[in-house]
Amino acid sequence: MPLQARALLPPAALIVGTGYLTTTLPSSFAVERPLHTAGVVLLVTGSILVGLGIPCVHDKHQDRPPFQHNGSRLPKLQRPYVLAILLTLPISARIGLSWWVLKHVECTGPSALPILPLLVAGYYSLDDTQDLDLDSKSRARLEEDYPATTSAPRRYILPYLLLAASGFWLTSIAALLRSTTICPVTRIWAVPRLSTLGFALDCVIVALLYALLNGRKSSKRHAFQTPPNITLLGVLLIACSGLLGVAGGVTYAIAPDHRYWILDLSSSYVQSLFALSLTIPCTLLSFLGVTSSIGFWSTLFVAALSASLTYFVQILRMVANGPWPLGYMFSLALPFALLGLAVIQHAVVSWGGEASSRRRPISRFARVCIPASFLLLLVSFGRYQRLLTRHPISVLIEMGKKQHTTWATQAHSSVTLHDAVRNYQIRYLRDPPPGFDKWYGYASSRNSVVIDDFDNIEKDLAPFWSLSPEVLRKRTAEVLVGDNGLGGISIRSGNAEVFANVPGTHRWMVDGTVDMIRPFAEHLPDMDIAMNLNDECRVAIPYTRWKEAHQVQFASRNPRSSEQTLGFSADRGSAWLNTSELTDVPAYFKVEGFNPTFQLYGSLSCPPDSPARSQYHWNTGVVCTSCSAPHSLGLFVRNWTESANPCHQPDLAYMHGLHMSPSALVGTHELIPIFSQSKAPGYADIRYPSPWNYKDKARYETDADFPDPTFVEKENTLFWRGGTTEGVSAGSGAWRGMLRQRLVHLANNPTSEQMMLLPSARDDGSFEYSLETPGLIQHSLGAKPDIHFVDKVVRCGGKDCSDQESEFTFVEGIDFKQHWRYKFLFDADGAGFSGRFIPFMQSRSLVFKSALFREWYEGRLTAWHHFVPVDLRLHDLWSILAYFGGWQDDSGRKWEGREKEANRIARQGRMWTEKVLRKEDMEIYMFRLLLELGRLTDDNRDKLGYRPS
Numbered sequence: 001m002p003l004q005a006r007a008l009l010p011p012a013a014l015i016v017g018t019g020y021l022t023t024t025l026p027s028s029f030a031v032e033r034p035l036h037t038a039g040v041v042l043l044v045t046g047s048i049l050v051g052l053g054i055p056c057v058h059d060k061h062q063d064r065p066p067f068q069h070n071g072s073r074l075p076k077l078q079r080p081y082v083l084a085i086l087l088t089l090p091i092s093a094r095i096g097l098s099w100w101v102l103k104h105v106e107c108t109g110p111s112a113l114p115i116l117p118l119l120v121a122g123y124y125s126l127d128d129t130q131d132l133d134l135d136s137k138s139r140a141r142l143e144e145d146y147p148a149t150t151s152a153p154r155r156y157i158l159p160y161l162l163l164a165a166s167g168f169w170l171t172s173i174a175a176l177l178r179s180t181t182i183c184p185v186t187r188i189w190a191v192p193r194l195s196t197l198g199f200a201l202d203c204v205i206v207a208l209l210y211a212l213l214n215g216r217k218s219s220k221r222h223a224f225q226t227p228p229n230i231t232l233l234g235v236l237l238i239a240c241s242g243l244l245g246v247a248g249g250v251t252y253a254i255a256p257d258h259r260y261w262i263l264d265l266s267s268s269y270v271q272s273l274f275a276l277s278l279t280i281p282c283t284l285l286s287f288l289g290v291t292s293s294i295g296f297w298s299t300l301f302v303a304a305l306s307a308s309l310t311y312f313v314q315i316l317r318m319v320a321n322g323p324w325p326l327g328y329m330f331s332l333a334l335p336f337a338l339l340g341l342a343v344i345q346h347a348v349v350s351w352g353g354e355a356s357s358r359r360r361p362i363s364r365f366a367r368v369c370i371p372a373s374f375l376l377l378l379v380s381f382g383r384y385q386r387l388l389t390r391h392p393i394s395v396l397i398e399m400g401k402k403q404h405t406t407w408a409t410q411a412h413s414s415v416t417l418h419d420a421v422r423n424y425q426i427r428y429l430r431d432p433p434p435g436f437d438k439w440y441g442y443a444s445s446r447n448s449v450v451i452d453d454f455d456n457i458e459k460d461l462a463p464f465w466s467l468s469p470e471v472l473r474k475r476t477a478e479v480l481v482g483d484n485g486l487g488g489i490s491i492r493s494g495n496a497e498v499f500a501n502v503p504g505t506h507r508w509m510v511d512g513t514v515d516m517i518r519p520f521a522e523h524l525p526d527m528d529i530a531m532n533l534n535d536e537c538r539v540a541i542p543y544t545r546w547k548e549a550h551q552v553q554f555a556s557r558n559p560r561s562s563e564q565t566l567g568f569s570a571d572r573g574s575a576w577l578n579t580s581e582l583t584d585v586p587a588y589f590k591v592e593g594f595n596p597t598f599q600l601y602g603s604l605s606c607p608p609d610s611p612a613r614s615q616y617h618w619n620t621g622v623v624c625t626s627c628s629a630p631h632s633l634g635l636f637v638r639n640w641t642e643s644a645n646p647c648h649q650p651d652l653a654y655m656h657g658l659h660m661s662p663s664a665l666v667g668t669h670e671l672i673p674i675f676s677q678s679k680a681p682g683y684a685d686i687r688y689p690s691p692w693n694y695k696d697k698a699r700y701e702t703d704a705d706f707p708d709p710t711f712v713e714k715e716n717t718l719f720w721r722g723g724t725t726e727g728v729s730a731g732s733g734a735w736r737g738m739l740r741q742r743l744v745h746l747a748n749n750p751t752s753e754q755m756m757l758l759p760s761a762r763d764d765g766s767f768e769y770s771l772e773t774p775g776l777i778q779h780s781l782g783a784k785p786d787i788h789f790v791d792k793v794v795r796c797g798g799k800d801c802s803d804q805e806s807e808f809t810f811v812e813g814i815d816f817k818q819h820w821r822y823k824f825l826f827d828a829d830g831a832g833f834s835g836r837f838i839p840f841m842q843s844r845s846l847v848f849k850s851a852l853f854r855e856w857y858e859g860r861l862t863a864w865h866h867f868v869p870v871d872l873r874l875h876d877l878w879s880i881l882a883y884f885g886g887w888q889d890d891s892g893r894k895w896e897g898r899e900k901e902a903n904r905i906a907r908q909g910r911m912w913t914e915k916v917l918r919k920e921d922m923e924i925y926m927f928r929l930l931l932e933l934g935r936l937t938d939d940n941r942d943k944l945g946y947r948p949s
């Protein structure tokens, strides 16, 4: 029989469809709103089925000779109806259950879905009556032509068993690396059980669907009904969707709190939903199409196989992305071999009965091929990763040293004003701003170590070149009208003054900034600046706008022509609008507190095809290895700058208070020059040295009760204290992903195994990744964590308050000076940057830092040379602590803590901080920033500049 291209279409569509679904679902935005998605997909699928079913059914019957057996082709009508009505219940229940389980996905284990086909096949095979109700002659003929269609499920048990084993293995491996997202104690019991219940419902649904489409179980008469009555199936799906719609409508009517949630759909969601509502019906249709030619069980096999293979490839990629326990790498050969066996076994059962002669070569082939491929895979995996002979941290410390030397050299190569000007011109392709000589004098008289590298200023101001000076001034004035959480500073004739509108609670911040400006204010041009009074950054512009802005910046750099350069314009002061005379100000800001902001702000400036914009890492229960790989070496942070870049890390959306539920994000998508103390990468705020540090709100000081002993005399402890202030968890459960909460949970009552890099038990100096239980980790670490929340839970609402209370123990607050007692200090973000970092660095302790926010001094301190970077996922924390603080467990793995190295990093950090993060350095940075801003807002900015005569 020649294969026609048309006949190949349904199987091809089925394979592509299942493959596509398997690939995209783990990162699909459609999972963001599972109920909406289910409703729409069911409706679309149902409608398509009904639409196709009505006209086609009868024509198709004509050319489908073998299965049409005398008259009994339809079951009595009411039976399918009953079945269909029965089915809406478990389907709706299943959808509701999935929704609830998805909300607590970090509490679930590996999915049991791969064993579903096996269970259903097993169930139907209990009963022999599935075979056609034919006399022996026509049966023999039928078997010859269409052997697969006539076979009972029993024959397929073995291939399905192999498939299930392989699939289950793969899903277990995928779920192996547990994230630090918290599965709350209040849910830890119920969620796994409910997800098991969901699986049971799956089984019931599939069994009933099979009965609906294929005739009722144990009814000889109606064993086959071909083609399946797709109209009925369509009606059923529409009915389920209708039920969901009704439930949604009722919720909308009686629970106004949920209206926002019901109607607020992002464009990424709508796109994914669209893709899904196309793929699922197509896949289902091709499934039904293939069913009518090779039978239900073979079709299901093909679909499951396609899904397994795609999944296998995905797991390979995941393993290739990250460090992985060696044993599990080898074990990947097993599911692959099982898949192969399953294919061969399936071929055997569907191509030949007992008598078939074709069977022998196949099974011989199988016997040779399977062990061979198994061996091949084992060997190739074995080559893939060997034991590590050097600890990655040692490598990173070495790299850090080099990086620091390079940075320090380039940051200060100028020794005269002339050099500084030349270096500026080379570096930034234009003349330094007017007043540069004053700045240079100021900086060099204060022994600034950093003279040349002010790349942070350059980067922060770059997009603003795309706006004219007039617009910049206008926007500054406009945002200072009314209460936008901004405070203004105006500089006129060398005097800095605070605008009247600053609320008392934030007065210190603006006053502190004025104090910082005062020593050099006389050299500044007249201007107004808008200061962010909130901790959270707030300016995020879309990618296209961002790109445009950067192109403009390059074009408008003033080429160093031979023309004379000018000083600041004379009458600058009057060019700034008087805020009290402005009327009709555009509303630039939107209050986004308490809501997820990653898509709306955090990743907005990323390219549309970057993972952050195109993927939704909804399975927060597992570590996203493809997200951490680009900035990691093994388990550890290799590139500190990159580690906070949102663009390659879609999972950041659920790992930080700022992205999950900030307390005061008053954001804008317009380019507005706003000074913030820190920003998350991706935001366009202009960073300036924090008055918090300048005014010593948290100070490094010691006294007789709280001395700062030398490193070796300190307690071997990793210490952190803080409040639940990173974001607001007002009933959405956002706290489970916040950095601070995850840190405290990980240190005190972790619930899942963590991967660690430890010396191997062979004691030959090599290292090995392995999964360790929380109990063993706590027991074996040389340095113990002492990490707690203080006082009581704050910034919470609804059940999130009580949930956090049952999750965490809260301890008494401490004197800030008590920190110096411990060897290792942990520094984590709060609602904004961590104000403790600089005092921590000034102490003799070693600072571990995990942060999304980046401050003005980004780059001055080098990770692994001055402090120890910890990934925002915290999956590296215990391995780092084991490296510096030691490890000893009962299975003979032992590691002396690298105390000398820890001490050295702490010392280098302390010394360098004393050089580059002094108050003078803050002034110097601010001085230069304001000169640059002065030029940017000057009508003659293209001609301004300083050149030594």
Ligand SMILES: *[C@@H]1O[C@H](CO)[C@@H](O)[C@H](O)[C@H]1NC(C)=O
Residues within 6 Å of the ligand: 057, 074, 077, 229, 230, 231, 232
């Ligand atoms: C399928 O079911 C619908 C509704 O129950 C019925 O009207 C239709 O005749 C059935 N079609 C076939 C081919 O069984």
Ligand SMILES: *[C@@H]1O[C@H](CO)[C@@H](O)[C@H](O)[C@H]1NC(C)=O
Residues within 6 Å of the ligand: 578, 579, 580, 581
């Ligand atoms: C701004 O306008 C108000 C009201 O017209 C006036 O009182 C104030 O002096 C003006 N301020 C400046 C700096 O010109």
Ligand SMILES: *[C@@H]1O[C@H](CO)[C@@H](O)[C@H](O)[C@H]1NC(C)=O
Residues within 6 Å of the ligand: 403, 638, 639, 640, 641, 642
């Ligand atoms: C870190 O990544 C940034 C951006 O990709 C790159 O410019 C920088 O050179 C990297 N730093 C190191 C030390 O590799």
